[in-house]
Amino acid sequence: MTDGMTDTVEQWRSLLARWSQEWADAQDGETPEGERPARDEEPLRTRWLGFPPASEERIRALEERLGHRLPPSYRTFLAVTDGWRHAGGFVWLLAGTEQARWHEDASGLSEFFPGELDEDSTPEDVLLAGMWGRALQLDVESDAVYVLLDPGDVDGSGEWAVYSWAPWHGDQPTRYGSFGAFMAAMYREFHSLAVSGSEQTGTEFVNATTQAQDAAVEAARLDALGGRYERAATALAEAVSFGRPRATGLRDQIRRLLGQTYMVYFHGLAADPVYVPEVVPVLLAEHARMRRDQELSPYDLPGASDAVREAADGILRRIRSGTFRYTAEGVFGRAVEEAREQARWGETDAAWHTLRAALPEWRPLSADHLAPVGLCADPLLGPLITPERGRELLATPRAGQPGEVPPPTTDLDPPGLxxxxxxxxxxxxxxxxxxxxxxxxxxxxxxxxxxxxxxxxxxxxxxxxxxxxxxxxxxxxxxxxxxxxxxxxxxxxxxxxxxxxxxxxxxxxxxxxxxxxxxxxxxxxxxxxxxxxxxxxxxxxxxxxxxxxxxxxxxxxxxxxxxxxxxxxxxxxxxxxxxxxxxxxxxxxxxxxxxxxxxxxxxxxxxxxxxTRPWNRPPGPGEPYLTVRVELGRP
Incomplete structure (x- = not known):
């Protein structure tokens, strides 16, 4: 969902109508009728989260009151609906022409974000420092979420940036390039939360948007297997923002092979017995590196069965003892064994060449398996997978998929001595x-x-x-x-x-x-x-x-x-x-x-x-030597 989807009244009306219909459908079975807030009765009855459009006179009156012409995407939005209910999951009412007002640092947050400015402050820090005092506040009712439209942060088309922050979120304010970009993100947030809600209640959240995103996930999977991993990663990131169930597990495989470990959990795969041999060792290798001797907790593999947890405990023991070995089937599996033999004698470039040559013969364990990501956990083969080689691996067509083979990366070892x-x-x-x-x-x-x-x-x-x-x-x-x-x-x-x-x-x-x-x-x-x-x-x-x-x-x-x-x-x-x-x-x-x-x-x-044996001879007659031993103990 890009800014271009909300450039015109027709585009806004299409997005907001679809959003309202999907929101109303998602309420069936999610919240018992007696427990719904009173504010939700009208939008459920009308299947419309908005209000009547603001007239041109009302919009101009707001601009005169503010002393500014409104940015294009917010102005066009008001021409479709004079305010909005349920912008995402935590903003229950978004301002129209009557409620929009200058924030004037009413929250007192300028003291904390970005803090004191100095010579090392970035232009972004400077913008944020002044934003709290000059921004237009759009949140009317929310779960302590601020939504601020900043006239001091304007792009070439006249769009004002939107900043959103909540104290329970804890991070820096999130910046969106325009009001249209903010609303597109809130639409995705609504979808992601609706997916979570449907999983908890056992209901089904299906509509044209979810079906289109699921089709994009499947196309991304085939793109990834065909070596078009960048296009796949872009599509999967979009699907992740919509909360599509398969997208995160697929995208995490790409991210991990690119050297990324932050927030890589292989969602949906780590608890599946089919994928345990491939993805769980990768998670546990990172666990062993970061948490040393800590055992696994119930939160480390959410949703895992007792059998999966027992298997994970065994894998963790082998990782810590250095005896874990990544394995695969068929031609690629035999290449893994050959490469490990080369790597253990220092021939790491030759080992990578062996793996690379066999990559087209690699086969997935099941439908949501994109690449041999388990290599990253192997003590001998894992160090071979640099981010550059991870890109080369991902760019190589696999599993019988057609695609162009990428040029090889440069060897890591220089010649000679x-x-x-x-x-x-x-x-x-x-x-x-x-x-x-x-x-x-x-x-x-x-x-x-x-x-x-x-x-x-x-x-x-x-x-x-x-x-x-x-x-x-x-x-x-x-x-x-x-x-x-x-x-x-x-x-x-x-x-x-x-x-x-x-x-x-x-x-x-x-x-x-x-x-x-x-x-x-x-x-x-x-x-x-x-x-x-x-x-x-x-x-x-x-x-x-x-x-x-x-x-x-x-x-x-x-x-x-x-x-x-x-x-x-x-x-x-x-x-x-x-x-x-x-x-x-x-x-x-x-x-x-x-x-x-x-x-x-x-x-x-x-x-x-x-x-080795000593590199020196024993002391001769009359040759003294001194031995110093330092023992470190706890006080």
Whole structure:
């Protein structure tokens, strides 16, 4: 319902007549006859919520009294009806020519909205600050709802903005571009409340408007499956405002894949056993993130049966333990399993390509299922679904629907290793160390680099989660600089073990790379980069093979310690900055070995982890060391 629907007397008369008929029909069975307000008797009898039209003389008299010409949509409205009953659900009488009056801040609300103005105040704040004193008040009888028509907020066609506010609503006043836009919104509010009322009383609220909106919802569903999600989202938003039962559940699937979580509840789907495996994990993943250890309450899944709640409790336990896995049927289901295997070793871009290629073969669980939104809850695959990829997913035709396949989004991971020299906005990778091992699968790294045969891979976790869960074991000697590393594939034939922000400091006097012993039957590259923080920045790179270091270099600002035949491409001029020297070495290493590290998996994904053997030697005779342990407890 747009402003253009109320530009003329005929358009107003059509809307208001339809509104009145639908309102009268909705009263049958909703309110017992003896409980109806007396003010409703006449509009029920006449099936007209309005009054006789205001004559041109009455309208001009009002304009003379106000000292303003009325805005077009309100003026035309008055020519159809001199006032209105039941504008939405909470304004029982709207002013005509006799009742309209200047508000003159009678409510005293200018003190609170928008508050004190300052240099950071927006133009909207300035308009709102003056609105309370200059606006025309249109509410006559209401549930404490103010409806104010503002002559200081005027558009190019002469329309005055309408502001509506109620103390029980609590938010900022709602602004409508014109009186026509306000009335269109109140018509939609009437419909939405009538739907709720019919659900509570078990009556049926059906008319030409509801049927047209339901047809639009079905067309939007097919649009969404065909990749035309923006058009679908617009139609569904309109249907949601009319309270159509299916619209919110469908629209929430689109919103969630676009990265939106606020007020996403999958209305009507979360309590349906058919859709529980798809949408409930998404809700519970957000519940676990925001409410930590809180259990589910009866309000979390309204309308759910005991069986659905029991299933939800099980899903929540698996989400919190990190064992939840999203599943699907058929070709797409097999792609999900393949993509998860790729993602758990850091190949997140390849995992997304696998999912994207299979999207046309995805099939819905039932009629109100638009897309594999459950991917968002999977601990390994969820981080792949960025808002950009969510748009790509939604724009890809699915379920056998025709449509144009969108161009692929840009991969998240940059090539090579040089991105490590760029730092990290979250200060996560300002210092790091890693090992690259040739010809060894990631799953075999614990046996090669770990401390003892008992070292195994931990379940996939973010690096922050892994550090919180797996702290240094009591068996490690206090001098040992072990590293909790994330592992994965680093390119054809290479695996990595990566540790961000090492706990220890690089000290070449005691430094021993775990890769040296591990290189007995392979080639291992060791890199350690340490930012300054008041000390000279350090960048160490060494390559070991057959149990011996072939070459290495340690760069400290303007000094270099070169050992063995280091390729010239690895080294920078002596006057180069520490960042440039690090970047050149990383670029050369990636080019020579054709290796890369997955930035997205390391910074926001989940990878297997394990703890390496020490990166330093034990203290020698006469070498003291100090161990400090801090234990935090409750007072």
């Amino acid at each position: 040089a991105w490590l020299a760029d730092g990290d906005p979250g200060n996560f990778l300002t210092s790091y160390r890693f090992l690259l091992v040739e010809g060894v699968a990631p799953a075999e790294l614990p046996a090669l680099l770990g401390e003892g045969e008992a070292t195994v891979l931990n379940d996939p976790a973010t690096l922050w989660e892994a550090r919180r869960r797996f702290r240094s074991g009591a068996d490690a000697p206090p001098w040992a600089d072990q590293a909790l590393t994330a592992v994965g594939r680093a390119g054809p034939g290479w695996s990595f073990a990566f540790a961000p922000n090492p706990g220890g400091q690089f000290d070449e006097r005691r430094f021993v790379s775990p890769g040296l012993a591990a290189s007995a039957n392979t080639r291992v590259v060791t890199v350690w980069s340490e930012s300054g923080h008041g000390r000279p920045a350090v960048f160490h790179l060494s390559v070991a093979e057959n149990g011996e270091e072939r070459y290495g270099c340690t760069l400290r600002d303007a000094t270099s310690d070169i050992r063995g035949p280091v390729p010239a491409a690895f080294l920078s001029p002596a006057d180069a900055s520490a960042e440039d020297r690090q970047r050149r070495a990383l670029e050369a290493l990636a080019a020579e070995l054709r290796v890369r590290l997955p930035r997205s998996a390391l910074t926001r994904g989940r990878l297997h982890t394990f703890r």
